[in-house]
Amino acid sequence: MVEETWPEAFSKEKIEEEKKLPPLPNADKYAKIVTRFSPNPDCILHLGSARAIILCHEYARMYKGKFILRFEDTDPKTKRPVLEFYDRIREDLTWLECKPDEEYIQSDRIPVYYEYTEKMLKDGNAYVCTCQPQNFREKILAQKPCPCRDLSPEEQLERWQRMLNGEYKEGEAVVRIKTDLTHPNPAVRDWPALRVIDIEKFPHPRIGTKYRVWPLYNLACGLDDHLMGVTHIIRGKEHLTNMVRQEFMYKHLGWKYPEAIHYGRLKIKGAFLSKSKIVQGIREGLYKGWDDPRLATFAALRRRGITPAAIKKLIIDVGPKTSDVVLSWENLYAYNRKLLDPKVNRYFFVQYPIQLLVRKIPKTFNAKLRLHPEFPERGSREYIVRPMETDETALFWISKSDLKVLAAGSVVRLMELFNIKVENAESYAVEASFESESYEEARKAGAPLIHWVLIGADLPCKVIMPDATTVEGVAESACKKLKQNDVVQFERFGFVRIDKVNSKITAYYAHK
């Protein structure tokens, strides 16, 4: 009856609709959407890159397109690539469930860049500039061409050969793309495209000393985006002027510039998201590794049990806006908690344990604790609490932090076990006596519920917190069966990822 009147109230109670990304500009103009993520493998990936990765991957998936990973490793000198990061970046993408459909490494594509450089040189759209940087700067600021600009294409090609032959030393020659000398932004005017590197001093970690002329960002990236069929460039807004620069090159080559989205910077409260800060901290030994819990690297988040799905949701939530955002960890944690709560099992972990002696226990208790209260099919763990025959006592570990509810005379329930009445509470030990068994009585008395670990069925355990401090304690012995990478909830403590299990458990704290 009621159902007939308001059918909508009964249909699939409230589907929380997933937030979706706004449509890509001009998506219908392209047969296949192609995006790319193009990191320099000179550092570990962190949350700051999440926007590029997830947006690119998500859009490619949304339009059944293609997602490309392209390593931009063309600076053997100041942003020197490091071999280990190529793989670490691949690992991070896999973990984030953003596996690329194709992969390129720019240091393998030098001949391609040379080919187009020569074409532009030949067409009079580029030139080899041998001016002192200072001199060039003055000219360009005055909107005047430097002497090299107007040399004939033949001469340019000749100079180009000399660059390749090593007749120019580092800093002595650079290829520039012709733009508009009167462009309002001086940074756009005749930008540098390739330069000479002292390759003996700075060999490329992958390619060695094979090439002494290396392309700069705008040449390599600009060429590749077209050559690889990228339809939508999604990158940080620090690249806005690079788009303007590259558009001149596209005009020279008769190409059409892809659609470009320049999103704002992403920061997260209290975390260093700059490569240099991270690298510096590692070098100085401040951080123990790339996955130090204080870092917002993917490696660290992974170690703490933050799920890729939570990160993805967060990024999609933020979207591709151009304004900067400062995220708070709370948002990430909330998403993660929602994902983890139904999935992971629950255990007791007592932090900073103190001893609890319970007297007058009338019988043997068999505590059966479900791994997850809502999913009995997952099974349970059992602890037999058998009082000493001589004096009817049993010993437990309880958390020092629960002392606040353990004033003498108060009634407290040991979860899933029985109720006790506190007789004496010191900061190092508590004495109590059996009060009653049923949960209902505890409720009626408004007794607080605390968790416990039976002495004798315990396992030392330490939890590494997000600030890298350690919380020592004991876990219930059932935790022995946990494996590395398991994420569990330590009840009334928080979600943790199991890092190591041997005679002692080491876990990393995710969040409450």
Added chain:
RNA sequence: GCUCCGGUAGUAUAGUCCGGUCAAGUAUUCCGGCCUUUCGAGCCGGAGACGCGGGUCCGAAUCCCGCCCGGAGCACCA
């Protein structure tokens, strides 16, 4: 300084192009209640925002002008 962006609750976001249905929606956070053998989750309720000042208009978060604040770029880095 110059060239570009951007400013909606503690945080993030919707709405801004094409003014009214926005006395501003959503998520998270916080508070209260219910429920529950966790201080978790769930459910219900509540708190909380259009940077500032003018103008146009019957009507402005949305349009115009000025200001303020924040960010990015101004490399032979990416």
